[in-house]
Each structure stands twice: as structure tokens, then as C-alpha cells.
Amino acid sequence: QKEVEQNSGPLSVPEGAIASLNCTYSDRGSQSFFWYRQYSGKSPELIMFIYSNGDKEDGRFTAQLNKASQYVSLLIRDSQPSDSATYLCAVILNRDDKIIFGKGTRLHILP
Amino acid sequence: DARVTQTPRHKVTEMGQEVTMRCQPILGHNTVFWYRQTMMQGLELLAYFRNRAPLDDSGMPKDRFSAEMPDATLATLKIQPSEPRDSAVYFCASGSRTDSPLHFGNGTRLTVT
Numbered sequence: 001q002k003e004v005e006q007n008s009g010p011l012s013v014p015e016g017a018i019a020s021l022n023c024t025y026s027d028r029g030s031q032s033f034f035w036y037r038q039y040s041g042k043s044p045e046l047i048m049f050i051y052s053n054g055d056k057e058d059g060r061f062t063a064q065l066n067k068a069s070q071y072v073s074l075l076i077r078d079s080q081p082s083d084s085a086t087y088l089c090a091v092i093l094n095r096d097d098k099i100i101f102g103k104g105t106r107l108h109i110l111p
Numbered sequence: 112d113a114r115v116t117q118t119p120r121h122k123v124t125e126m127g128q129e130v131t132m133r134c135q136p137i138l139g140h141n142t143v144f145w146y147r148q149t150m151m152q153g154l155e156l157l158a159y160f161r162n163r164a165p166l167d168d169s170g171m172p173k174d175r176f177s178a179e180m181p182d183a184t185l186a187t188l189k190i191q192p193s194e195p196r197d198s199a200v201y202f203c204a205s206g207s208r209t210d211s212p213l214h215f216g217n218g219t220r221l222t223v224t
Contacts (some may be wrong), residue, residue: 043215044215092210100156
């Protein structure tokens, strides 16, 4: 089982709709979770971080964490063409503090 | 605006040559991570440091890769000898503490012919 798993996509969402991105992780003791956005040819940039179960909202972005089910998700409301990018989920492993990334989900917002 | 600085941005070299990539973490950050990104494998963790001490380099091919932090403002990743399969984008990222998010540099795009 991979430590951090994401659906590679592409995920196509109409402009103005909600995009939902999911991530699962294997280290049950992990406590810190991050979502990064990466445009083609650019470096990853942090969008959200979440440490507690439940929802965390920041503008159009909502991160959701469920430690019992070992998944973390990212919702993007009112999707814009500029949201088209690859979204990377990252987890700090409890056993050794490594920060491991999923392979990312490619999101395409359809104008 | 504090940022992680990586040099060089691009490097083209022939197989067998030594490659050195450098990273200046954000001032005050005490964790430094090196990742390699390819289309097939995504972001792979190569090595990481806390307070300049290497904590793990199990992701690196030991016979050819080495990572060091000679001081708090410089991290290096060396490949000797380089091989075509090392072609990738190498990212350095730093964080202010163990559980904080990482801030990435712009990466070094390495091509080994």
C-alpha cells in the first residue's frame, strides 16, 4: 500500500462548479496534512494545511480531514479556469516525520 | 518575501559527470527536504535534514548521490557519476519546524545525456 494515494485524474469540472479532490494515507498516526497546487513547469505552492478532524475553510477552498477513515479532501468552490493545475496531497508520517507526497490529481476546469 | 533559492535552474550534462545542486533555505527554517520529481514517480523524497543533521537519506541511490548541509544557509545535493535516469526536476524545500508546511524552491531541471 502506498503511503499517500490520489487519483491521478484528469478531473474535469465545469467553471463555477465544485471540484472535489481526495487523498488517502496509510500511517494511522499521521497528524499533519497539506494540499499543494502545482502549475505545469512550476514548483508546488501551499494552499491549505489541516491538523484536526473536520473542515477548515479558506476563501473558496475547504480542506476536510477524517483521521478514522484516513482520508483528507480538498473542495474548491466556484471553480475558475485558473484553478486548472495538479493538486498534491502531503502527509507528515508519524513514525519518522518524513513528508510524503501523493502523485497528484490533475484538475481541468472547463470554461 | 522570503523564499527558498535553488541553483542552477537548469543543468545539462553528459553521463558520468558530477552534478552539484545548491539550496538556500528560508532564514530561520530548520528543516530541509530534497525531492526529485518525474512524470512517472511524482515527488520522491530523497533526503531530509533537521537543524543541519541528516535524518534520512534512504530515498537516494547511495552509491552515487550525497546530500549535505555545510551550514544553516546552504544545502547541497551531489550526483557522481550522473546517469540519464537521473534526469528530473530536483526540488529543495524548507520548513520552520517539524509539523509545519514546506516552502519550495523553483527547482533544478537536470538533463543527463
